[in-house]
Amino acid sequence: xxxxxxxxxxxxxAHFLRILRDLAITVTRxxxxxxxxxxxxxxxxxxxxxxxxxxxxAATAPGRAMKPRPNPATTTxxxxxxxxxxxxxxxxxxxxxxLAPIYLPxxxxxxxxxxxxxxxxxxxxxxxxxxxxxxxxxRILRPLCRMFGIEPPACLRLPPPIRKPRPPKPPKPRQPRDxxxxxxxxxxxxxxxxxxxxxxxx
Numbered sequence: 001x002x003x004x005x006x007x008x009x010x011x012x013x014a015h016f017l018r019i020l021r022d023l024a025i026t027v028t029r030x031x032x033x034x035x036x037x038x039x040x041x042x043x044x045x046x047x048x049x050x051x052x053x054x055x056x057x058a059a060t061a062p063g064r065a066m067k068p069r070p071n072p073a074t075t076t077x078x079x080x081x082x083x084x085x086x087x088x089x090x091x092x093x094x095x096x097x098x099l100a101p102i103y104l105p106x107x108x109x110x111x112x113x114x115x116x117x118x119x120x121x122x123x124x125x126x127x128x129x130x131x132x133x134x135x136x137x138x139r140i141l142r143p144l145c146r147m148f149g150i151e152p153p154a155c156l157r158l159p160p161p162i163r164k165p166r167p168p169k170p171p172k173p174r175q176p177r178d179x180x181x182x183x184x185x186x187x188x189x190x191x192x193x194x195x196x197x198x199x200x201x202x
Contacts, residue, residue, distance in 0.1 A: 012127045013059040013137075016144075017052060019121070023114045024048040030106060037103035043090065044104075047147060050089075054140045094149025115148045128155045 027045055092098075100111050121127055122145070131138045132155045145152045 011059060012121075012124070012130050013055050015121050016055055016118070016141075017059075019114050019117050020048050020052050020055075023110055024052070026110045027107060040099060040103045044096065047090070051140065051144055058134070058136050058140060089143070090147065093146050096147050097149045111148075115150065118144070118148055119150055122150065122153055122156075128153055131155045 024045065027041065027048070030041070096111060097115065100108050104111075122141070131141060131153075138156050142152060142156050142158075144150075145156065
C-alpha cells in the first residue's frame, strides 16, 4: 500500500481526519452557554486534537516505528512545540455519548452525526485492511471507538488476556473453637453444685 498524504481524498485516514476536524470546529465555535460544562468541553477538545495529531503522524510516516516515551525525570532535552503535553485521557466506555445529553445538549446532534459516520467508515473493508496491516492505526482507533461507544470491528479487537493460574494457598491452621461464655466459676453465685450430680442408676 502506497503512503499518501492525509489530505488525499482516497486515503482512509483522510476521512477520519475530516470527521474529527469538523466536530472540533463545531465544538470550538460553540457560543458560551450556562448549560455547557467548560471542563467537559476542554476534555472533548483535548481528545479530538489528540486523535487528529496521532492520525496525521500515522498517515505522514506509515512505516515509522513508535518511539518509547522519554522519562521526564532523566531527560534534559527541551520538549518540542509540536508534542502535546500529557492530558486527561478518559478510559470509560462511551463516555462522550453518555455525558453529552446531560452536560452538552447543544452538541448532541453533531456528536451523533460524527458517531454514525465513524461507524460507517469502520465497516469499510479498506479501513479494516489498513488497521490489520498497520498495528499503529489500531492503537489509535481502539480508544476512538471507546470514546464514541462504537463496537470495534474484528480487526481491532484484542485477544483476551491470558491469566496465569494462581498457586494453591496452603491450608490455614485450624483454630480451637471458642464456646463463648460458660458457667465455670459461677456455681456459688447461682446456687448450683460445683460438680454435676451423677445420674441415678436403676
